[in-house]
Amino acid sequence: MSYLIKGEHIDLGYEGMAIVRDISFRIDEGDYLCILGENGAGKSTLVKAILSLHQPLRGQIEFSSLIRKNEIGYLAQQSSAQKSFPCSVEEVVLSGRVNSLSSRFFYSKEDRRIAMGNLDRLGIGDLAKKSFSSLSGGQMQRVLLARALTACKKLLLLDEPVTGLDPHTTSGFYSLIEDLNREGLTIIMVTHDIHPALNYADHIMYLGRGYFYGTKDDFFQDETGLRFLKEAGHND
Amino acid sequence: MIEMLSYPFMQRAIIVGLLVSLSASLLGVSLVLRRFSMIGDGLSHVGFGALSIASVLSLSPMAVTIPVVVAAAILLLRLSERSKVSSESMIALISSSSLAIGVMAISYIKGTNTDINNFLFGSLLAVGKSDAVFSIILSSLVLLAYVLLYPRLFSITFDPSFSRASGIKVERYTLMLAILSALTIVLGMRMLGSLLISALIIFPPLSSMRVFKTYRQVTLSSAIISIVSFLAGITLSYQAGTPVGASIVSINLIVFIIFSIIRIILKRN
Incomplete structure (x- = not known):
């Protein structure tokens, strides 16, 4: 193989x-x-x-x-993300697509669809508009997993x-x-x-x-x- | 108000001030959230030192301050990426040393305090034609970079190590932010004063974060606060004869207090 x-x-x-x-x-x-x-x-x-x-x-x-190196999704042990950062769940998960931007400047509809799909798949689609800092620890972890899934095409680390x-x-x-x-x-x-x-x-x-x-x-x-x-x- | 706009030096001051305020507030969102706001403060002090030396040696202020402040930005960035405690002390040390060198140079050689006062607190008359042209070019650059790189800058600001794992050259973008901040500070410094210019970086994002909870809202709100505070501040300065930098910072403080009150009210409900 x-x-x-x-x-x-x-x-x-x-x-x-x-x-x-x-x-x-x-x-x-x-x-x-x-x-x-x-x-x-x-x-x-x-x-x-x-x-x-x-x-x-x-x-x-x-x-x-x-x-390719940009086909890996990564969920860190302790995220360097700040807990009190002003951003919505949607913004966080969408940022998983940053490795697919290559020569583009902005996210496409497809990028948004993939990000939202991963939120739904983890059962937290209803959190999309919520502020990240208001979430519980478990919810934050799931949002960061959704971001990793959004980044991932072949390999999840x-x-x-x-x-x-x-x-x-x-x-x-x-x-x-x-x-x-x-x-x-x-x-x-x-x-x-x-x-x-x-x-x-x-x-x-x-x-x-x-x-x-x-x-x-x-x-x-x-x-x-x-x-x-x-x-x-x-x-x- | 209309009369204020009829003077060419005021027109220049408004163009430069608006563009510098807007650029500073956008760069500020990233700097504050990455805990680099001390760098802005440090740079403005280094700028004062460089400006004083340029004035003493009768050199072109821009030609001296730009390379010195950009070099300082790179140095301060390197320092703050290392261990947190010692780097803050180092930045404070560099700030006060630059201030001391500047004051020594001017008062010993020139023997007058007028320049010191202008450099520290700013002067509307300091904005020349070349400043206006240069700030239009630079601010367009900052705005363009900010808008086009918005998704990447968000990712880097929110989670540097995830961004690195996604193949983004985080260090390169951070350096770009530091250099753009250095240039913005140099441009705004003589008009708004080196002691006060860093407030334009820190106040708008901090006020915005009192109320707004998404990155996009914080960014837009910072931009709007910077424009409103500048226009209100310069009008106040013109009408009341108060120094322009201090007037703008005072308005920013009022905005911060208002936003803090709104936050308390929102939390109650």
Whole structure:
């Protein structure tokens, strides 16, 4: 099968100090990859490297001809968006289309249609005219996910997307991601939560004490995977 | 009012002032929301220093202030992108040093305080023909850039790291904003005073944000506030003989208070 993104023998880190050493992976179209690992293991750094926001110390992340860099939707762990920013939900979600502007100056009707479609899909179409700063934490997260979906054509990169969501919203969120994956979208999700890794993912990357990259089934046969399961409280 | 418009120097002052106010308020929306408003303040002080040196050396004010203030804009931007606490102190340090150097240069060499007063608080008579031409060109540039880049500027202002991930050269746009702000400040400084010009950047967006909740509304409201405050301020200045910069800032303060009251009333209901 043809790959979307590939990395071979990559080191990641800051100021010459590697925090992630010698990792290799290959993400194919339609994959659902969960990136697991302890705090500080370099998960977010890897996400930034995939987004070209961080330069690897060694090696390069290669994009195949199947994907362009502006076809990635990104939901950050902690958005740099300000909570008290004066803007409407509509304005935020529409700004997801900024990567499709290329030589145009303004958003088209099509851009607006796509943005509104994603709001409806997340069940928050009625919030469109609301001010972003008046929303609850969970609503803000969904609006930012709608923006990521609006930006995304091939690949959705989620960095700990359920932080701060209640269990009900979380499970709704996961089933939505699963639907998107079934429709052919490639998913990469950084998570502390074992459930999406167990239930939805088909590939697992583990960073931290040891390194693993492979299918989910292999991971739970591997000693890294078994240890992770044990620590997460799944002994069975 | 009509009489006020019959003097050529007043016509120039109104054209320059309107365009500078409008540009400053639009740039201000981005600067304030990205917490760069200290840069505007710093730049106006650097502008004062440069203007004083130009005056002492009898050089063309524009030829000296433009390169100095643009260079300062780039420097201040670099500083504020680093750790927050030390950069604010650094900007304060640069501001007061520029002010001190300017005052020293003028009072030691020229031995008169007239220039200092004019440079700090502005003078309507300072607007020459070349200023008028230059501010029309620059303001058109600011307005054009602002309108055409509006979707990108929104994205960058709202969430820089998402914009970077979307492939936007955030640093390049920020630099552009800083340089346009520097040029706007240089243009408006001699008329409105270097101590007061930064208020034109900060007041309109802050007042707008008291009441309006979408980015588009805040942008439009800032533009309208800047125009109304300028026209009201310059009329007040002409009628009451008060310094023009101070008059405009006072009107801006009144607008801010009115908008704050509207906010309280809206919240009650």
